[in-house]
Amino acid sequence: MTRLMADADCLFELPAVERALDDMATRVSADLSERLPVFYCVMNGGLITTGHLLTRLGFPLKVDYLHATRYRSELRGGELFWRVSPEVPMSGRHVVIVDDILDEGTTLAAIIDYCRRAGAASVSSAVLVEKQHQRKAVPGLRADYCGLEVEDRYVFGFGMDYKGYWRNAPGIFAPRGL
Ligand SMILES: O=P(O)(O)OC[C@H]1O[C@H](OP(=O)(O)OP(=O)(O)O)[C@H](O)[C@@H]1O
Numbered sequence: 236m237t238r239l240m241a242d243a244d245c246l247f248e249l250p251a252v253e254r255a256l257d258d259m260a261t262r263v264s265a266d267l268s269e270r271l272p273v274f275y276c277v278m279n280g281g282l283i284t285t286g287h288l289l290t291r292l293g294f295p296l297k298v299d300y301l302h303a304t305r306y307r308s309e310l311r312g313g314e315l316f317w318r319v320s321p322e323v324p325m326s327g328r329h330v331v332i333v334d335d336i337l338d339e340g341t342t343l344a345a346i347i348d349y350c351r352r353a354g355a356a357s358v359s360s361a362v363l364v365e366k367q368h369q370r371k372a373v374p375g376l377r378a379d380y381c382g383l384e385v386e387d388r389y390v391f392g393f394g395m396d397y398k399g400y401w402r403n404a405p406g407i408f409a410p411r412g413l
Pocket residue numbers: 277278279280281303304305306307308312334335336337338339340341342343396
């Protein structure tokens with residue numbers, strides 16, 4: 236794993252990630268600062284993006300988390316498995332789902348569906364990274380607030396893992412050759 240990191244391609248260094256988060260925060264604030272929104276972090280990957288995004292927001296909000304996973308340390312996604320459902324009620328609230336990456340979008344689409352069924356007044360999504368390809372679960376699916384676009388490679392860092400490791404990597408990386 237040490238070698239993997241040393242050999243990895245850096246797609247975005249930390250300053251670029253910070254700028255993307257600043258920009259996301261500006262857009263989220265413009266839309267939601269008067270709405271007492273509730274932010275739901277999608278664990279595990281969304282942890283770091285949620286922390287960095289929320290500390291840039293200067294208005295009252297609530298935070299909760301949910302845990303839905305379909306990769307589980309694998310490089311290919313499987314069936315979505317809900318490990319933890321959210322606790323803070325969504326009914327009548329302006330909900331923002333925060334995650335690290337929108338790849339095929341199966342995870343985000345299922346979570347948005349869950350929030351709508353739970354009676355959220357509005358549901359929006361914020362992801363640090365969107366992967367560019369034509370395999371979206373729902374054609375044309377995009378996050379409402381996206382920080383960076385990445386090419387169609389398996390990426391890690393800033394919350395995203397490589398086989399369970401390197402969520403702590405300070406930037407966005409791709410293993411060489413993958
Ligand atoms: O757009 P998709 O193809 O559905 O993939 C995106 C999801 O995959 C990752 O989660 P993962 O299932 O790996 O769980 P984790 O957050 O615990 O790493 C990531 O954090 C997103 O939630």
